[in-house]
Amino acid sequence: TGGYGDKWPRIAFIECLEEAKGHPLYTAPLGQGEAVGVAAGSWGGARTPSAAGCRVEPDGTLSVQIGTPDVSGATTGLAMIAADAFGYPVEKVRIETGETGSAPYGAVAAGSQTTYSLGGAVHEAAVEARRQLLEIATEELEAAPEDLELIDGRVAVRGVPERFVEITQLVTLSTEFMGKYRPIHASGRSAVKVASPQFTVHIARVKTDPETGAFQLTGYAAIQDVGRAINPPEIDGQIHGGATQSVGRALGEQLVYDADGQLRTGSLLDYDLPTVDQMPAIDVRLIEVPSPVGPLGAKGVGEPPAIPGAAAVANAVSRATGVRIRELPIDRSLLVH
Structure with missing residues (x-):
């Protein structure tokens, strides 16, 4: 059920987890300094007549x-x-x-x-x-x-x-x-009377360097319950964008203020957006379990992929280094052994 006691329609969280469990990024052997992190996210969904x-x-x-x-x-x-x-x-x-x-x-x-x-x-x-x-x-x-x-x-x-x-x-x-x-x-x-919550599971694979604290994201997968995929290419694009946004919070994105309260990361020169060399190809897997109340079985798509990415990366880095990550973006100096 939802936070207000309303009963949710059919969700596909278990199907997302099962797909993640068998994904090559999760099952492939790990090399030296490598680790895999998994995180899940959900979005309750909105609706308006x-x-x-x-x-x-x-x-x-x-x-x-x-x-x-x-x-x-x-x-x-x-x-x-x-x-x-x-x-x-x-x-x-x-x-x-x-x-x-x-x-x-x-x-x-x-x-x-x-x-x-x-x-x-x-x-x-x-x-x-x-x-x-x-x-x-x-x-x-x-x-x-x-x-x-x-x-x-x-x-x-x-x-x-x-x-x-x-x-x-x-x-x-x-x-x-x-x-x-x-x-x-x-x-x-x-006037859809009930929201259809969406669930997603992300897998991040990283390689770390204990001498410098550096780490590289080497593989990424986003598995999402989308109800019925009416326009799959558009859905893929939204998930790519949302996942990159979420991963960016782990890699370097943050609002930094000085002692006078002045924002120091207010431009694209200072705000550390992820670059193409930091983001591997994102493998998107769509899980189609149609909503019983959404139009043609559709569910929302845009917000869920922006939720679990930072946690997936942090979990992978923690497994690789033994250092539990509790703040974002990840401070690489804490990873030096």
């Missing part, structure tokens, strides 16, 4: 209107949700983020919730837009909606491909002067 609009444009493309700005590439996943619901290739779907005063209400772009909160509204809007489109096609083709299908920009009678009408023509019929059909303009709403 949201709405979306959907219409078919005169050129036959599908436009989805939302009010949540895209800060992580989430609109690609929303386009994929709309395409699946409408029966279109994703290339024909366009996501439009409107202004606050006119856009549908949407969740704030934070808390790993854009897809989780907004995906259901997008799906509902696309389903309704399809229904409206087929409503017109039903009269034009004199066929029941369940006998119609969308193929190559047309609505055709299933099994009788020569009986069809272009989608662009249906849009024209719904918007023409003195027309008899209502415009194809749908809306969808969503």
Whole structure:
């Protein structure tokens, strides 16, 4: 259960641990000065009631209107949700983020919730837009909606491909002067009532030098429960970024103030971000145990990978040197034997 006594839906923490247990970074033999550290993290998840609009444009493309700005590439996943619901290739779907005063209400772009909160509204809007489109096609083709299908920009009678009408023509019929059909303009709403906590397990492999206290991160893996992976490349990217952010806290990132309270690490010249030579390739493993309440089984993704990295690195260094790490970033002078 959660911190407020609410019962969590299905989580996949055990599956993440089992995947980590068999990962090559964890099972491979250790050399001199090498060690492996493991840490786990979770994010409770956020949720906000949201709405979306959907219409078919005169050129036959599908436009989805939302009010949540895209800060992580989430609109690609929303386009994929709309395409699946409408029966279109994703290339024909366009996501439009409107202004606050006119856009549908949407969740704030934070808390790993854009897809989780907004995906259901997008799906509902696309389903309704399809229904409206087929409503017109039903009269034009004199066929029941369940006998119609969308193929190559047309609505055709299933099994009788020569009986069809272009989608662009249906849009024209719904918007023409003195027309008899209502415009194809749908809306969808969503209010996910329960959050879907996400869990992740990170593995860090390090090689240490006891004479200097130096250590090098030589391998890294991030295993995460993502529910259903709607857009795997985007998820991989978010996990890479989050893991690097988390590891950075162990390697050198910190806010340093002098005796007068002046911040001394206020620029990228002074703030010790991890560099490419410090970060090995990150092996991302996605565990898909669909959420029973999230849109299409999805869960949040962005925050969990930013949690356990520093602990995984600290655990690895502690095992290699015998020095328990209790402060971040890791003070290499404490590791000298």
